[in-house]
Amino acid sequence: MTHNFHKLTIAELQPEIDGAATTVVFDVPQHLAEAFRWQAGQHLTLRLLIGGVEHRRSYTISNPPGARLRITVKRVKKGVVSNHIGDMMAKGDSVEVMPPFGGFLLTPGPLARRTHFFFGAGSGITPLFAMINTVLKDEPHSVAHLIYGNATAKSTLFKDELDALEHEYPGRFSLRHVQSALSMWSWYRPWRKGRVDADVIQAALSEVPPIAQDVQYWICGPGSMNADVKAALMAQDVPTDRIHMENFGGITEQDTSVEGCSATAQITLNGTTHQLPIAAGQTLLEAMRAAELSPPFSCQSGVCGACRAVVTNGEVHMRNRAALEDSDIARGEVLTCQSVPIVNELKVQFT
Amino acid sequence: MEKMYHNLPVEAYTSQDWFDREQRQIFSRTWRYAGLAEDVPEPGHYISVQAGLNNIFIVMGRDHRLRAFHNICRHRGTQLIRAVGKTQKALTCPYHDWTYDLEGNLISVPDEATEYPDGIDKKCLGLKPAAVDIWRGMIFVHPDPNPPSLAAWFGEVDAHLGPHKPEELLEYPEARNSYEIKANWKIVVENYIDVYHLRHLHSNTLHMYDHARAEYGWKGPHYHFWEPPSADYGKDLEQNLPTPRVIPALHVGAWVPMLFPGLGLGASEDSWNLFVITPLAPDLTRIENRTKLANASSWEFSKQGMRSSRFWADFGGGKYAEHDARDADDPMASGDFTAEDIYACEQQQKSLHSPYLEIGPAATGESPITRHQQAILDFMGEPGE
Numbered sequence: 001m002t003h004n005f006h007k008l009t010i011a012e013l014q015p016e017i018d019g020a021a022t023t024v025v026f027d028v029p030q031h032l033a034e035a036f037r038w039q040a041g042q043h044l045t046l047r048l049l050i051g052g053v054e055h056r057r058s059y060t061i062s063n064p065p066g067a068r069l070r071i072t073v074k075r076v077k078k079g080v081v082s083n084h085i086g087d088m089m090a091k092g093d094s095v096e097v098m099p100p101f102g103g104f105l106l107t108p109g110p111l112a113r114r115t116h117f118f119f120g121a122g123s124g125i126t127p128l129f130a131m132i133n134t135v136l137k138d139e140p141h142s143v144a145h146l147i148y149g150n151a152t153a154k155s156t157l158f159k160d161e162l163d164a165l166e167h168e169y170p171g172r173f174s175l176r177h178v179q180s181a182l183s184m185w186s187w188y189r190p191w192r193k194g195r196v197d198a199d200v201i202q203a204a205l206s207e208v209p210p211i212a213q214d215v216q217y218w219i220c221g222p223g224s225m226n227a228d229v230k231a232a233l234m235a236q237d238v239p240t241d242r243i244h245m246e247n248f249g250g251i252t253e254q255d256t257s258v259e260g261c262s263a264t265a266q267i268t269l270n271g272t273t274h275q276l277p278i279a280a281g282q283t284l285l286e287a288m289r290a291a292e293l294s295p296p297f298s299c300q301s302g303v304c305g306a307c308r309a310v311v312t313n314g315e316v317h318m319r320n321r322a323a324l325e326d327s328d329i330a331r332g333e334v335l336t337c338q339s340v341p342i343v344n345e346l347k348v349q350f351t
Numbered sequence: 352m353e354k355m356y357h358n359l360p361v362e363a364y365t366s367q368d369w370f371d372r373e374q375r376q377i378f379s380r381t382w383r384y385a386g387l388a389e390d391v392p393e394p395g396h397y398i399s400v401q402a403g404l405n406n407i408f409i410v411m412g413r414d415h416r417l418r419a420f421h422n423i424c425r426h427r428g429t430q431l432i433r434a435v436g437k438t439q440k441a442l443t444c445p446y447h448d449w450t451y452d453l454e455g456n457l458i459s460v461p462d463e464a465t466e467y468p469d470g471i472d473k474k475c476l477g478l479k480p481a482a483v484d485i486w487r488g489m490i491f492v493h494p495d496p497n498p499p500s501l502a503a504w505f506g507e508v509d510a511h512l513g514p515h516k517p518e519e520l521l522e523y524p525e526a527r528n529s530y531e532i533k534a535n536w537k538i539v540v541e542n543y544i545d546v547y548h549l550r551h552l553h554s555n556t557l558h559m560y561d562h563a564r565a566e567y568g569w570k571g572p573h574y575h576f577w578e579p580p581s582a583d584y585g586k587d588l589e590q591n592l593p594t595p596r597v598i599p600a601l602h603v604g605a606w607v608p609m610l611f612p613g614l615g616l617g618a619s620e621d622s623w624n625l626f627v628i629t630p631l632a633p634d635l636t637r638i639e640n641r642t643k644l645a646n647a648s649s650w651e652f653s654k655q656g657m658r659s660s661r662f663w664a665d666f667g668g669g670k671y672a673e674h675d676a677r678d679a680d681d682p683m684a685s686g687d688f689t690a691e692d693i694y695a696c697e698q699q700q701k702s703l704h705s706p707y708l709e710i711g712p713a714a715t716g717e718s719p720i721t722r723h724q725q726a727i728l729d730f731m732g733e734p735g736e
Contacts, residue, residue, distance in 0.1 A: 113484065113502040141502035209415035211388075211518075213484045214500075236414040239454060 260340025379403030547716030
C-alpha cells in the first residue's frame with residue numbers, strides 16, 4: 001500500500017438521483033493498474049485544491065474489483081468538496097488520487113459458502129454495492145441479502161442496478177427497501193416503512209433465515225445507524241466477530257473526555273525512526289505533520305483508516321475509532337489522527 | 352499372504368482394528384449428515400449426531416443461524432444434552448449444573464466462590480465448536496470447526512445429483528424407518544453402487560428404470576448415478592408416476608448417488624429419498640431411511656395414484672416364484688427390493704470368515720465397488736498412521 005497521490009483523468013462524470021449525487025469514473029493508465037487494484041469495500045482519497053485550500057476526502061469505490069474505477073459522491077449540504085465535484089468538475093479533468101485502501105473489505109472466496117446480510121442506508125450503499133457485486137460474481141456458492149434504507153424511492157442510489165442484480169441472480173440476491181418518507185403520489189410501496197431498526201432487522205432475519213451457515217453481517221450507514229444495527233444484531237445473539245461496519249457520511253461522536261499529555265514519541269515511518277515531541281492535546285498526526293514528516297492520512301475524522309499505525313509501547317486515547325474493529329485494537333492498532341498520548345513515552349510503528 | 356477382496360484385504364470387512372481406524376480416519380474427518388433442515392426449525396431447538404468418534408450437537412440461535420458444538424461438558428466430559436429438544440437460552444450439564452449459553456460460553460458454575468476459592472477462568476472453558484452447514488435441505492456437521500467448505504466437498508458432484516430441491520418437498524412420515532443389517536458398512540455401500548446386480552437381484556422389482564442405459568461416475572470420493580425410465584414405464588410416464596411430480600417435466604429418470612462416506616440418495620421424478628449408513632460394528636450397520644414427496648394436496652396424490660394404478664397393478668413380484676420360496680417371509684419372494692438387498696448383504700458377510708473364500712473378478716458393472724475401495728484406501732493412508 002502506498003500513500004502517494006497520482007494524477008488520474010476523469011473518464012466519465014454523471015449525476016445520479018436528480019443531481020443529488022455524482023458518479024465519477026477514472027481512467028487508470030497501464031502503469032498504475034497494479035497500484036490501483038482494489039478489494040470490495042475499499043476507498044479512494046482525493047486531494048483537491050479549492051480556492052487555494054487543500055482538501056482531502058475519502059470516497060468508497062462503488063464498483064467491484066475488475067470493473068472500472070468508480071466513486072459515487074453524494075452531495076453534502078454546504079459541503080465544499082462534494083458540491084465542487086458535482087458542479088465544477090467534468091470529463092477530462094485531472095484529479096490527484098491516492099491508491100485504494102481501507103479495512104472494511106469483503107474478500108471473496110471461490111469455494112466459500114456464506115450468507116451475507118448487508119444493512120445500508122443513503123450513500124452507505126457504495127461499499128456494499130461493490131461487495132454485493134463481488135459476492136455474486138466471485139463467490140458463486142454464496143448468497144447476499146440487502147436491507148436498504150432511504151428517504152424515498154427517488155433518493156435511492158443504484159436503484160436500477162440493484163433491481164437488475166435481483167433479476168439476474170434470483171436465487172442468490174434479495175433486496176428489501178425500507179423508506180422513511182413515502183410519497184402519497186406514488187403506488188410504489190417498499191418492503192417496509194420507516195428506518196433500518198431492530199424490528200426491521202428481526203423481520204428480515206426471519207424472512208430469509210440463512211441456508212449457508214457461515215453468516216456475515218455488513219453495515220454501512222450514516223450517523224448512529226451502524227451502532228444501532230450492531231446493537232440490534234447482538235440482541236439477536238449475533239457474535240460480534242461476524243459483524244463488520246464502516247461509519248459513513250455522518251457525525252460520529254468524539255470522545256474528548258481525555259485531554260492527553262505531552263510525550264516523546266519514537267515513530268517508525270517508511271523504515272526510518274524519528275524522535276519527536278508531542279504537546280499536550282496534540283494528536284499523533286498533528287505532531288508528525290508539525291515535525292514535517294509525511295505520514296499517511298486522509299479524512300482526519302477517524303472514519304477512513306488511512307492513518308492507522310501500531311502502538312508498540314505506551315498508551316493513547318482515541319477520540320474516535322470508527323475505522324477500527326475490536327480485533328484491530330486488540331492488536332494495538334490506532335488511528336493517529338484521533339490519538340492523544342496518555343503516557344509520556346510512546347513507540348509507534350507504521351506498517 | 353493377506354487375503355484380498357479386490358483392492359481391500361478381507362479383514363477390512365471383519366476386524367475391529369479396521370473398524371476403529373475407519374472411525375478415526377474417515378468418519379471423524381469428513382462432513383457427516385446430521386438431519387434435515389426442518390429438524391431444527393426454530394431458535395432454541397437442537398439435535399445431536401454421532402460423527403465418528405465425536406458426538407456433536409446443533410442448536411439454532413435467535414439469529415436463525417445454527418451453531419455446532421462437541422457435546423462434552425468442559426468440567427468432567429459428561430454429554431451435555433440428549434438427542435433432540437428445545438431450550439430457551441442456556442444448556443445445563445446434568446452432573447454439576449455447569450451452564451453454557453447458545454454461543455458455547457460457560458456462563459455459570461454453581462457455588463463458584465466456595466468450590467473454586469482460587470477462582471476459575473470461565474472464559475477458557477467454553478464448549479468446543481464444530482462446523483455446521485446446510486446443503487440441499489440437509490444439515491451436515493464436521494468435527495473440525497474450520498473444515499473445507501461444503502462447496503469444496505460437494506461442489507463438483509452437485510451438478511450430477513438431479514434438479515431436486517428437497518427443502519421445498521414434504522417428508523412422508525410413514526416412510527421414515529431405521530433398521531440394522533448384519534454386514535460391514537462397506538458391503539452395504541457396495542451393494543448400493545453395484546450396477547451389475549440391478550438386473551439380477553432386482554430383476555422383478557426395479558425394472559421401471561433401464562439399467563442398461565445407466566450413466567455413472569465419480570467426483571472425488573463421491574459416486575453419481577443416473578438411469579432413464581424403461582420403455583414400458585416411460586411410454587406413459589406422466590400417468591405412471593405413483594405420486595405427483597417433484598421436478599420439472601423435462602427431467603426424467605432416477606438419480607442414485609452415494610456421497611462419501613455412506614450417504615445414499617435416491618431421487619426420481621416423484622420422490623426424494625435418503626439412505627443414511629452408520630457403521631455400528633465390523634459386522635453391523637444401521638440404515639436410516641427418509642422420504643420426501645411433492646408439497647401437494649391429498650386430492651392430487653389420490654388422483655395420481657388412480658392414474659398410475661393400472662401400471663403398478665401388474666408390476667413386480669418376488670425374484671423367486673412362490674414354489675421356490677423358503678416360507679412366507681423369504682426376502683427373495685417378497686417383491687421388496689430393500690429386503691432383497693439386505694438379504695444379499697448378510698449372505699455375503701457370512702462367507703467372509705471362511706478359509707475357502709476367494710473373490711472372483713470384478714465385472715464392468717462392479718467398477719464402482721473397486722473405486723469405492725480405493726477411496727477408502729485414500730482416506731486410510733498408510734497403515735499405522
